[in-house]
Amino acid sequence: MGCKIKVAGYVKLAKLWEKRREEAIRYHQKYYLDKFPVNGEFELVGVFVDITGNKQTAKRMEMVRLLKSCVNGEVECIATQTRGYLAANTQEFCYLVKMLLDIGIYLITEDETYHIDTISDIDGQKAALDKMAGDFIGLDSERYFAWREKIEREIRKI
DSSP: OOOEEEEEEEEEGGGGGGGHHHHHHHHHHHHHHSOOTTSSSEEEEEEEEHHHOOGGGGGOHHHHHHHHHHHTSSOOOEEESOOHHOOOSSHHHHHHHHHHHHHHEEEHHHHESSSSSSTGGGGGGGHHHHHHHHHHTTTHHHHHHHHHHHHHHHHHOO
């Protein structure tokens, strides 16, 4: 039997979930435990749940913890139910995709319309995402590098 891919679930919920935080966390932990059973090709290494109104990646503490785990080699794949959990807008999404692909992290989303699976890589999806993110960053690379430095600063703080 080969090595399992270390996967982490990520969820970003609206601030209104704060009053039901524990319930939301339990629900999503069970969801990802069911999705990635122990006997499968993945090893679930964590579920990261941000409950915040903040759209900036650097200000979502669970995302920053997840990115630190990725950088440290503890996570090889991020799974999320929707692309919208990863980023609130095109800029943040492209920046995050570029950073994750650059460090070798796989992405899986369950969006019906924008399903991402860079492990299966159907139709060269990984290269297409990398090109899209690179093209977007090329419009203002200084802004991307400032964003990435901000993320790296936040990672070093924890």
